[in-house]
Amino acid sequence: MDWKPEISRPQNSLPTQPYDRWVSPDGYCQAEFHKHDLGFLIRFPNQADFLIEKPRESKRFGITGWPAPECDEKTVINLFHNAIQPILGNYNGGLFLHGSAVMIEGEGTADEAGAIAFLGLSRDGKTTLAGSFARAGQPFLTEDVIDLRLSEGQYWLQPKRSKLRLFADSARYLFGEETPIKDADLKQDVEAGGALPFASHAVPLRQIFVLGTDHRASLSIRQYSMQEALSALMPHSFILDVEDKPRLQAHFARLADLSQDIACYVLDFTRDYAELPGVRGAILDNCRGA
Amino acid sequence: MQLSDRFTVSEDVVAREVGGEMVLLDLSSGQYFGLDTIGGRIWELLSERPHKLTELCDCIDTEFDAPRERIEADLMALAKQLQDQELIVADAA
Structure with a gap:
């Protein structure tokens, strides 16, 4: 799947509390999951924010990813392939x-x-x-x-x-x-x-x-x-x-x-x-x- | 706890029969629990709708070969364990 991130933007504080987190064994927060008006927002601290828009007329999720300022595009694309795609795959019954x-x-x-x-x-x-x-x-x-x-x-x-x-x-x-x-x-x-x-x-x-x-x-x-x-x-x-x-x-x-x-x-x-x-x-x- | 008490399964639990055993995952705690054949059958019944413990005893009495007194004692003990773990909750209806 050909997917490209947006230009970087700061990870400003979000208006919602996360409903779920991925935490590494040493206690580091790897990802925060937030509900969003359009679907979900997944924040990978210091790496990227992904907005997952629930399907409306089309059958596909809309996926927009913004790298954090200190993160390169390659890392964000890795997150897309290694986290976002499998997350949505399981959500869709995979x-x-x-x-x-x-x-x-x-x-x-x-x-x-x-x-x-x-x-x-x-x-x-x-x-x-x-x-x-x-x-x-x-x-x-x-x-x-x-x-x-x-x-x-x-x-x-x-x-x-x-x-x-x-x-x-x-x-x-x-x-x-x-x-x-x-x-x-x-x-x-x-x-x-x-x-x-x-x-x-x-x-x-x-x-x-x-x-x-x-x-x-x-x-x-x-x-x-x-x-x-x-x-x-x-x-x-x-x-x-x-x-x-x-x-x-x-x-x-x-x-x-x-x-x-x-x-x-x-x-x-x-x-x-x-x-x-x-x-x-x-x-x-x-x-x-x- | 009395046999006339009515219970239902917690909304925070997902369950699935695996290899003859019912495996429960409590989503609120992340803990897993296993139920044997009779415990799994009780879970199935409670998942369908709320039941009084005495109704569950009636079902088990019909389906399994065991003295009624033992069924009631074992069911009361199991229900207490499940309630203590918040896997089932009292149903007010």
Whole structure:
């Protein structure tokens, strides 16, 4: 979807109190959700404001985004793809989750290829893990947004943008110490290519791994019960209106179906680059043994 | 709490049966709860419309093989737990 932000504007205080917030584990407010006369206003502090206009005569939402003065256009476009689109996708009955995914080939024909998804909070290592698989030959499908479409009894995981956004240390680990870094404090865009294969077609989802939050934990994989899986998946959803109970109930039902159809695991591992080959091996063994 | 008390489900709860168990999400607290087969059936009945506890006992008595005294005792205990967690609320009507 071709979408461009407006020119930047200051993030002046808003006349409404947010009805919902996204807060990171360290307490940082990542997004505020406000009701607006025309629909919703989503504020990403120091990054951008998005006005989501409810459809009137057309069937599509109107989406207007203003970068904050200190934010570049690229960041706003990333927010559009990695937050606004999945939020509206779920609002419209889709199944979007916050995570990365890679494609693994089957033991036999290419028809047996499948996707494995990694769900996690910000800075839990989703993109680095996907990048690690890609560098080892398993193409990545997405780095931040899991878009699932149910067809013929399978959840087809859709490829998203063909780039990874990596912090400097992860970029250097994956591509070498000589990797040029534009800004050590910001994520770097790394386009797919020969050294970083990308899967450009949808593949069926095989397994979901939810990344544990203890970054010093030893490597372990434990399967969730279906009930545990549902509660583990829900926090990784993109929800526009937490006060819209019919839509929430419908989304909860879609996740319940997913948790019954797809094996879901909690994956713990020490966040140490040297551990990643072992982590990949354990995940692949788990997939083969399923 | 008495068997003649009438309850309904809280508006802040979404629920779905998963693998034979009813999973509840309390939207106000973000907490999840699980109900077994009989608890799930009670939740289904309360979701359809408000019920007196004695009406719920009648349904369970019909559908499950258990002594009436035990059904009533277990239902009272469950209703108290659900009310304490604000998953069900008294219905004044």
